[in-house]
Amino acid sequence: MRDAVMSALSTVNDPELHRDLVSLGMIERAEVEGGHARIKVNLTTPACPLKGQIEREVREAVLNVPGVEAVSVEFGATVRPAAQPALPGVKHVVLVGSGKGGVGKSSVAVNLAASLAADGARVGLLDADVYGPSVAHMMGQGAAKVTANAERKMLPIEAHGVRFLSMANLSPAGQALVWRGPMLHSAIGQFVKDAAWGQLDYLVVDLPPGTGDVQLSLTQNVQVTGAVIVTTPQDVALIDAARAIDMFRKASVPVLGVVENMSYFVAPDTGHTYDIFGRGGSRKLGDYPLLGEVPLETGVREDADQGRPAVLAHPDSAAAVALRGVARTLAGQISVRAMHQDLASLPDQLTVV
Numbered sequence: 453m454r455d456a457v458m459s460a461l462s463t464v465n466d467p468e469l470h471r472d473l474v475s476l477g478m479i480e481r482a483e484v485e486g487g488h489a490r491i492k493v494n495l496t497t498p499a500c501p502l503k504g505q506i507e508r509e510v511r512e513a514v515l516n517v518p519g520v521e522a523v524s525v526e527f528g529a530t531v532r533p534a535a536q537p538a539l540p541g542v543k544h545v546v547l548v549g550s551g552k553g554g555v556g557k558s559s560v561a562v563n564l565a566a567s568l569a570a571d572g573a574r575v576g577l578l579d580a581d582v583y584g585p586s587v588a589h590m591m592g593q594g595a596a597k598v599t600a601n602a603e604r605k606m607l608p609i610e611a612h613g614v615r616f617l618s619m620a621n622l623s624p625a626g627q628a629l630v631w632r633g634p635m636l637h638s639a640i641g642q643f644v645k646d647a648a649w650g651q652l653d654y655l656v657v658d659l660p661p662g663t664g665d666v667q668l669s670l671t672q673n674v675q676v677t678g679a680v681i682v683t684t685p686q687d688v689a690l691i692d693a694a695r696a697i698d699m700f701r702k703a704s705v706p707v708l709g710v711v712e713n714m715s716y717f718v719a720p721d722t723g724h725t726y727d728i729f730g731r732g733g734s735r736k737l738g739d740y741p742l743l744g745e746v747p748l749e750t751g752v753r754e755d756a757d758q759g760r761p762a763v764l765a766h767p768d769s770a771a772a773v774a775l776r777g778v779a780r781t782l783a784g785q786i787s788v789r790a791m792h793q794d795l796a797s798l799p800d801q802l803t804v805v
């Protein structure tokens with residue numbers, strides 16, 4: 453009967469990879485005992501956006517096997533690393549950039565990291581926004597100090613399931629760090645490479661806004677998987693976002709998608725929706741995956757000020773739902789890219805259609 457179950461499973465396709473779960477090696481276990489089938493699917497990311505669909509289709513296919521009366525589906529996940537991982541133990545480095553300041557880039561980076569971690573991924577978050585480091589505050593760790601381990605590597609601070617490092621935790625509160633070009637270059641390099649990140653599926657990097665030295669330093673010295681662009685939908689923000697995209701293109705960093713933040717506002721008293729900055733404007737940036745439209749919500753700002761990412765503090769709010777969608781869609785994009793690389797390097801096996 454196990455053979456019949458496996459053959460049923462080979463009719464279920466991964467919806468993003470367009471290949472069946474069996475030939476993709478995603479069936480970790482398939483056992484049948486007394487009419488009860490127990491299936492374990494090993495996903496390519498714990499933040500898989502299509503887990504529900506895969507579960508439904510697996511259940512349906514296996515229930516069609518004569519003799520099977522019940523099906524339990526369990527999930528595991530192994531994130532496939534980039535072809536050339538940036539650091540030993542770090543599978544993917546993802547940059548979060550914006551053209552303009554104040555569009556919500558740090559808020560997106562913090563919620564992205566917290567959401568991936570809540571789904572079960574191992575996540576690091578580097579605040580590379582050296583001129584306005586706000587990640588530590590948004591993570592509720594503004595007063596924490598970075599320490600070093602026995603090998604003199606910086607130990608990331610843990611909060612909300614995420615390991616993070618921010619310049620804000622190196623300098624006395626309220627004091628500005630003044631960086632000059634070469635110093636900045638080496639400090640960023642140290643933050644990425646001389647930190648004890650441990651094993652990470654994703655290292656999310658919150659960049660400063662614009663197209664300056666930090667971006668240049670990171671794109672030149674770190675093998676990144678790709679970049680996410682955060683923008684608000686009005687033209688003045690889009691013009692700068694387009695410049696950021698152009699910078700990544702010139703540095704051969706793939707743009708994994710765009711997040712439209714402050715996309716719209718729903719008045720809490722009337723329920724009326726206002727497209728304050730022109731919802732949908734980010735499509736003008738071109739043919740990049742839209743990772744999500746995040747509404748303008750007082751709670752997002754309040755949660756950030758209280759040091760709790762909105763995806764954890766108010767997971768059912770519309771903004772949190774959108775931010776979780778951003779994280780999962782991004783994780784899916786990264787998986788598809790990594791899988792394409794793996795399959796392309798095995799010419800005798802499968803090619804993705």
Ligand SMILES: Nc1ncnc2c1ncn2[C@@H]1O[C@H](COP(=O)(O)OP(=O)(O)OP(=O)(O)O)[C@@H](O)[C@H]1O
Binds near residue numbers: 555750753
């Ligand atoms: N969707 C949202 N709804 C309400 N407030 C938001 C939203 N996104 C961000 N904010 C608030 O807007 C302000 C700016 O956000 P944030 O610091 O994330 O932007 P940024 O682009 O990283 O800015 P900077 O360029 O200064 O680094 C913060 O007070 C934040 O809490």
